[in-house]
Amino acid sequence: MLSGIKKRFGGVRALRDVNLEVRAGEVHALLGENGAGKSTLIKILSGVHALDNGTIEIAGKPVEFDSPAKSREAGIAVVYQDLSLVESLSVADNLLLGREPRAAFGFVRQRALMARAEAFLKELGIPLDTRATVGSLPFAYRQMTEIAKALMGEVRLLILDEPTSSLTSDEVRILFDAIGKATRRGVGVIYVTHRLNEVFEISQRVTVLRDGANAGTFVTADTDMKRLVNAIIGTDRSASIVSRNEPAPKRDLDPSPVLSLSDVSNDRLRAVDLSVSKGEIHGLAGLIGSGRTEILETVFGLRPIESGAIEIEGRRWLPTGPSDAIEQGVALVPEDRHVQGLVLDHSIERNITLPRIPHFSRWGWMQQRAAARRAESAVARLAVKAQGASSLVRTLSGGNQQKVVFGKWNDPRPRVLLLDEPTVGVDVGAREEIYAVIRNAARDGSGVLVVSSDLVELIELCDRISVIVDGRVARTLSRGEIDDAEELHHLLQMYQASGPGHLQGLPA
Amino acid sequence: MTELTAPSVVASSTRSDRRRKILQNLLRGERPYMLYIAFVILLVVFSLSSPWFLSVDNFLNIGRQTTLVSIIAIGMTFIIISRQIDLSVASTLALSGMAAALAMSQINNSWIVGAVAGLGTGALVGLINGILTTQLSIPSFLVTLGSLSMARGLAMMVTNTKPVIITNETYFAIFGEGTFLGIPVPIAWTLAAMIVGILLLHYNVFGRRIYAVGGNPTAALYSGINTKRITTAAFVLTGTLAGLAALVLSARSHAARPDVVQGMELDVIAAVILGGCSLFGGRGYILGTLFGSLIIGTLNNGLVLLGVSSPMQLVIKGAIIVAAVAFTKR
Numbered sequence: 001m002l003s004g005i006k007k008r009f010g011g012v013r014a015l016r017d018v019n020l021e022v023r024a025g026e027v028h029a030l031l032g033e034n035g036a037g038k039s040t041l042i043k044i045l046s047g048v049h050a051l052d053n054g055t056i057e058i059a060g061k062p063v064e065f066d067s068p069a070k071s072r073e074a075g076i077a078v079v080y081q082d083l084s085l086v087e088s089l090s091v092a093d094n095l096l097l098g099r100e101p102r103a104a105f106g107f108v109r110q111r112a113l114m115a116r117a118e119a120f121l122k123e124l125g126i127p128l129d130t131r132a133t134v135g136s137l138p139f140a141y142r143q144m145t146e147i148a149k150a151l152m153g154e155v156r157l158l159i160l161d162e163p164t165s166s167l168t169s170d171e172v173r174i175l176f177d178a179i180g181k182a183t184r185r186g187v188g189v190i191y192v193t194h195r196l197n198e199v200f201e202i203s204q205r206v207t208v209l210r211d212g213a214n215a216g217t218f219v220t221a222d223t224d225m226k227r228l229v230n231a232i233i234g235t236d237r238s239a240s241i242v243s244r245n246e247p248a249p250k251r252d253l254d255p256s257p258v259l260s261l262s263d264v265s266n267d268r269l270r271a272v273d274l275s276v277s278k279g280e281i282h283g284l285a286g287l288i289g290s291g292r293t294e295i296l297e298t299v300f301g302l303r304p305i306e307s308g309a310i311e312i313e314g315r316r317w318l319p320t321g322p323s324d325a326i327e328q329g330v331a332l333v334p335e336d337r338h339v340q341g342l343v344l345d346h347s348i349e350r351n352i353t354l355p356r357i358p359h360f361s362r363w364g365w366m367q368q369r370a371a372a373r374r375a376e377s378a379v380a381r382l383a384v385k386a387q388g389a390s391s392l393v394r395t396l397s398g399g400n401q402q403k404v405v406f407g408k409w410n411d412p413r414p415r416v417l418l419l420d421e422p423t424v425g426v427d428v429g430a431r432e433e434i435y436a437v438i439r440n441a442a443r444d445g446s447g448v449l450v451v452s453s454d455l456v457e458l459i460e461l462c463d464r465i466s467v468i469v470d471g472r473v474a475r476t477l478s479r480g481e482i483d484d485a486e487e488l489h490h491l492l493q494m495y496q497a498s499g500p501g502h503l504q505g506l507p508a
Numbered sequence: 509m510t511e512l513t514a515p516s517v518v519a520s521s522t523r524s525d526r527r528r529k530i531l532q533n534l535l536r537g538e539r540p541y542m543l544y545i546a547f548v549i550l551l552v553v554f555s556l557s558s559p560w561f562l563s564v565d566n567f568l569n570i571g572r573q574t575t576l577v578s579i580i581a582i583g584m585t586f587i588i589i590s591r592q593i594d595l596s597v598a599s600t601l602a603l604s605g606m607a608a609a610l611a612m613s614q615i616n617n618s619w620i621v622g623a624v625a626g627l628g629t630g631a632l633v634g635l636i637n638g639i640l641t642t643q644l645s646i647p648s649f650l651v652t653l654g655s656l657s658m659a660r661g662l663a664m665m666v667t668n669t670k671p672v673i674i675t676n677e678t679y680f681a682i683f684g685e686g687t688f689l690g691i692p693v694p695i696a697w698t699l700a701a702m703i704v705g706i707l708l709l710h711y712n713v714f715g716r717r718i719y720a721v722g723g724n725p726t727a728a729l730y731s732g733i734n735t736k737r738i739t740t741a742a743f744v745l746t747g748t749l750a751g752l753a754a755l756v757l758s759a760r761s762h763a764a765r766p767d768v769v770q771g772m773e774l775d776v777i778a779a780v781i782l783g784g785c786s787l788f789g790g791r792g793y794i795l796g797t798l799f800g801s802l803i804i805g806t807l808n809n810g811l812v813l814l815g816v817s818s819p820m821q822l823v824i825k826g827a828i829i830v831a832a833v834a835f836t837k838r
Contacts, residue, residue, distance in 0.1 A: 300730075323732035332730060340730045343723035345790050354720055355731040361713045368711075408731065 014040040016213045017054075022157060022188040027179060029199040029220070030192045031232055032209035033427040038192050041209070042159055045190075046078040047071030058156060075156035079146050079163060087135030091128050092117035095149050124148060124181050127174065138289065140171035144178060151182055158182055159190045162425065164198060168287040168453055169489060176202055194427055196225055197456075208232055232428055257311070258447035259299065259330075259416045264308035268294040270471040271308065276416065276447035281438065283458040284451045285492055286468030292451045293335060295468070296418040299449070300332045301325040312415065326355055329415035333405050333422055335451075341405040342393050349375035349389040352407040378407040383433060399430025406437050417441050419450040423457060435461060455485040455492075469495045543784060543799050546832050550803060554810035561813055568692060574805030575694040576601070576753045576769065578798060581779040582705040583746030585797045588780050589709075590722040590742050591789030592648040596637060597750045598772040599659035602765075604630040605754035606663045609672035609764035612679070619679035626758075627751040633659055634747020638740030648743075656773070663766040671765040674758060684759025694756050698798075701749060705794040708745075718742060722789030778829050779804050803832065 015037045022028045032038050043049045045056070047065035055062050058074055065071040085094050092114050093100075101112040117130045126144050134142055143163060150158060160179070164172050179202060183189060191203055199206055200220060208215040208231040215231045260275040268291050276282045284292040297303045299310065301319035310317055312328050319325050325332075334340035342351055353360055353371045360371040375389035382403045386396055393404055402422065409417065422438065423431045438461060442448050452458050458465050465488065466476040474495045482488055555562040580597045587594050608626030615621045637655055641648040680686070681693075688696040709715035717738045720728040729735050758764040783800030785792030807828060811821045 302730075321732075321734075322730055323734060326732035334730055339724070340726045343720055343727050343790065346719065346723050350716070350719070353716075354728070354733070357713050357716050357733075364713050365707075366711055366713060366716060 014212050015044075018209065018212070018214055020190075020207055020214075020217075022190055024156070024186045024188050025183045026205065027183060027189045027191050027203045029203035029206040030190055030209065031194075031196075031199065031206060031228060032215070033232060033429055036209040036232075037212040038209055039161075040212075042078060042161060042190075042192065045071065045076055045157070045159060047076075075154050076159065077150035077153075077155045077157070078159040078161070079143075079150050080161050085134045085142060085146060085149070088133065090131055090133055091121075091137075091145050092130035094134055094145055095120065095130075095152060097149075099152075120152065121148060124151065124178055126178050126181075140167045140174075140288070143167070144175065147175070147178055147182075151187070155182075155187055157188045157190065159192070161192045162194065163191075164193065164195060169455075169492075170287065172198070194425070195454075196228055199228065200225075229428065256314070258313055259449070260311045261295075261299070262309050262311075264298065264305055264310060266294075266298060266303055266306045268303070268471050269298060272471070272473055274449075274466060274473055274476075276449050278445050278447055279442050280463045281442050281448040281450060281461050283462035283465040284449065284468050285455060285458055285465055285488060286451075287492070288453070290468045291471035292468045293420055294471070296332060296420055296449065296451060299325070299416070300330060300418060329412075330418065331355075331409035331414035331416070332418040333402075333409065333420065335420040335424070337401055337405050341408075342401060344394040345392060347390045347392055348379060348384065348386060348396075348404050348407075351393055351404055352378050352389070352410075355408050374411070375407075378410055382407050382410070382437060397427070397430070399426040399434070402426055402430070402434060403437070406434070413441065413444050414446050417446045417448045419448065419452075421452055422450060423452075423454065455488045459483065459485045459488060467492060467495055543782070543796055543803075547799055547803055547806070550806050550810070554806065554813070558810065558813040561810060566809070566813075568695070570802070570805045570809045571695040571698070572692060573809060574801050575698050575756055577772065577775045577779055577804060578698045578801040579701045579749050579753045579756070580746065580772075581776045581783075581797045581801045582701050582794060583742075583749040584776050584780045585705065585783070585785055585792050585794055586709065586718055586742040587648075587746050588722075588777075588785045588787065589789060589792045590718050590739055591725065592641065592739060592742065593652065593777070594634075594637060594648065594743060594746050595652040595773050596633065596655040596659055597746060597776055598769045599656045599663065600630055600633045600747055600750040601754045601757065601772070602768050603633065603659040603663040603754075604751040605758040605764035605768065606666055606672060606766055608751075608755055609674050609758055610666065612674060612676055613672060617676050619676045619682060622674070622676065622679055623683075623755060626755045627748050630747040630749070630751025630754065631744050632747070633750075634744040635740065637747065638743030641743070642736035642739050660766070660770075667766065669766055671763045673763045675762075679755075680759045680762065682759070683755040684761075694760065697752060697756055701752065702794060702798055705797075709794055714738070714741065719790055722791075724790070775801075775804055782829060782832055804829070 018037065018041060020028070020030075020041070030038055030041070040049065044051050047068040047070050050066060056065075057063065058076075063074050065074060086097065089097070095117045096113055101109040101116065103109050114130055121128050121130065126148050128141060128144060128148070132141075134145060137145070147158075147160070147163070158179075163175060167175060179189060179191075191198075193199065203220050205217060206220055206223065206228065207217045208228065210232065218227070218231075256278055257275040258278045261272050264272045272291075272295060274282075274295070284295060286292040294303060298305060299319065301321040301324050305318065310319065312330070317328060319328075319330075322332075338344060343354070349372055352375045357366075360367050360374070372389060378384075379386060379389050384396070384400050384403045384407070386400060393401055396404065417438075419438065423434055426434060438448060438450070450458070450461060459482070462479075464476055464478050465482065467474045475491075477488075477491075482491070560566060580601070584594060584597065604626045607629035608622040611625035612618065612622035633655060637648065637652055640646055640651045674680075683693060683697070686693045691699070709718065717728070717733050720731070720733060721735045721738050725735055728738075754764070757768060779801035780792070780797050781787060781800070782803055783792070783796030783798070785797065804825070807825050808821070811824060816824065
């Protein structure tokens with residue numbers, strides 16, 4: 001379908017002779033680190049960017065687009081990471097936005113609209129309530145609405161850009177089912193992801209981009225994880241990544257808890273008991289909505305406690321708000337770095353110094369040089385790839401943005417480091433670097449509490465893992481009790497399926 | 509793993525470097541030079557078309573006429589950077605002026621009492637605006653739309669819409685008619701407000717927090733910043749500056765009137781936006797605001813000198829403001 005694509009931005013050659021062929025009914029995975037050219041390629045296909053060279057063919061016919069509308073007309077639909085839905089409207093309204101069934105004088109035929117939306121969702125097999133307001137839906141269902149919307153009309157090529165980055169494993173199932181239904185209708189799918197296991201699960205072929213060029217196209221069934229990783233990062237750097245599936249070694253920890261929660265309850269938590277030792281990395285596993293994020297928010301003072309007690313290094317403490325938590329040495333790397341973690345239009349320096357402004361001031365006046373020095377050293381230590389600490393955070397890649405969020409809490413070392421999905425939307429290379437940052441923090445004595453939907457990540461990082469179900473800790477597992485993501489996945493499903501309280505005595 | 513070593517940038521702080529940094533601090537903005545170019549173009553056009561425009565006296569005139577807008581716009585810069593808006597500033601000015609004049613007439617005819625009453629009333633209106641906005645989570649557009657009306661109503665109620673005469677000579681000298689180091693005091697007060705604004709916004713902890721709150725309120729909250737207190741402080745600052753403007757105006761006219769400067773909030777907001785502030789928050793700078801209000805003042809002055817009819821002045825002014833914003837925005 002695509003051949004010899006070239007694209008330049010100024011002096012930068014973003015794409016060099018990229019060839020990509022997607023067959024009807026095929027799921028074609030597209031892999032590559034951030035900056036490898038995936039987004040540029042998508043933008044060319046969706047008509048946002050024009051191409052400098054090369055051709056695009058659909059069903060053998062060369063096409064040219066100069067706008068997203070033209071690309072859509074040619075049958076290409078893109079589902080972006082940031083969704084394009086109207087949150088105040090219902091699912092049905094969103095699906096048929098701009099092509100509502102109309103009566104005379106432009107009145108909308110509401111019943112026909114509902115019926116069409118329902119019939120369409122049924123055909124796709126997507127379990128969505130057409131009447132629900134999009135804004136009230138969990139993120140995963142919004143994403144499904146988005147995909148359903150993309151599939152309305154004459155679609156020949158569907159492009160999914162990291163569709164699973166914020167989905168739980170069950171939701172990923174539903175998504176894959178929906179994709180399967182689409183391919184059975186003869187739609188070709190380009191599936192962009194950072195998660196290699198998904199590639200093996202869903203795609204028939206894989207194309208890897210590196211530095212704007214093809215680093216190989218593989219038939220999925222004939223390749224393996226190691227070969228793909230080699231293609232993604234280039235052979236010289238693969239050594240540390242392949243060890244990804246090995247768990248952290250068992251360590252002897254200082255048993256004194258730096259953070260402990262006993263019987264903590266509030267609107268979302270029910271009698272949570274949890275402790276994190278000095279130097280421990282403690283994982284929280286659970287589905288979205290299970291209360292794992294809420295545990296972090298409660299410790300950070302964002303959710304008031306109704307009963308129970310929190311202790312920091314053995315002293316009782318009632319968090320009153322983020323500034324109180326920060327004063328106690330608690331730090332949070334939040335789930336959504338764009339919304340909660342960073343001021344995108346400000347420099348790296350401004351972002352890094354934000355939580356500790358008083359430390360860089362005397363009598364209320366900023367000591368700008370001290371702040372700049374500190375930011376420069378954090379940039380160097382965390383290996384943030386940027387021109388300098390005065391670069392705007394918006395211009396950085398996802399992994400580097402996440403390093404900046406870590407940089408906010410790097411110095412002085414926090415007693416308790418709370419991490420919520422620390423590697424979402426981060427490419428393979430940067431992920432390893434972030435793991436190193438987390439391990440260093442633990443080695444320096446921070447107690448780390450990490451929430452992640454990526455079970456492999458939890459197995460690889462954590463000394464202990466607590467399974468969270470319905471706002472309570474269903475079980476805490478030590479290293480040695482569980483060493484395998486597959487096993488953890490089964491356990492999670494079991495607890496979820498049987499509800500809290502019933503499985504307390506069962507072995508893993 | 510060669511790519512892991514980051515380009516380490518060592519901060520060298522030579523003197524020229526520092527001077528450039530200060531200049532950047534003052535002139536920052538997306539395309540700040542556009543603003544200055546627009547101002548210069550305006551000066552050239554008026555100088556060529558009116559023989560009276562290009563003179564020291566006339567420039568002092570422009571300075572004096574823009575005083576009120578400039579002083580308040582400095583506060584409004586903080587508010588707009590923190591993603592809020594204050595529509596009540598003109599009414600706050602009127603109410604503060606009445607408070608100052610009445611307090612003086614009641615207590616010893618003392619200029620100090622007048623100044624404290626004027627500034628205090630302005631600060632109080634700002635505090636109420638800030639508290640309603642942050643504690644009740646009412647959008648500041650609505651809160652200040654309400655206080656615009658209420659403050660004006662109160663100003664008229666206290667004397668049944670009659671002006672209050674001021675007789676204190678010291679008051680006139682300090683706020684309206686004297687000179688300070690050879691500079692007419694209204695201009696001196698503007699410069700003082702500007703310097704305080706620059707220090708607060710660009711060199712103080714408060715300014716950093718204002719930018720963070722406007723740039724991303726959630727991230728600011730998650731970084732331990734008391735976003736409500738910072739936002740409220742911006743309203744108090746603006747109210748206080750509206751109080752200062754009230755002192756200047758009443759000292760110049762030897763009286764406080766409840767019906768003054770109606771609609772001036774629009775000039776103030778226009779000056780701030782013209783000066784490069786983003787209505788979406790997180791961006792803006794004091795010197796830009798000052799040039800924004802100078803552009804508006806120069807327009808007013810130049811159009812009068814050219815003998816343009818006052819309805820036509822309004823049309824031209826509006827068009828130029830829209831054109832200038834279109835021209836200077838990113």
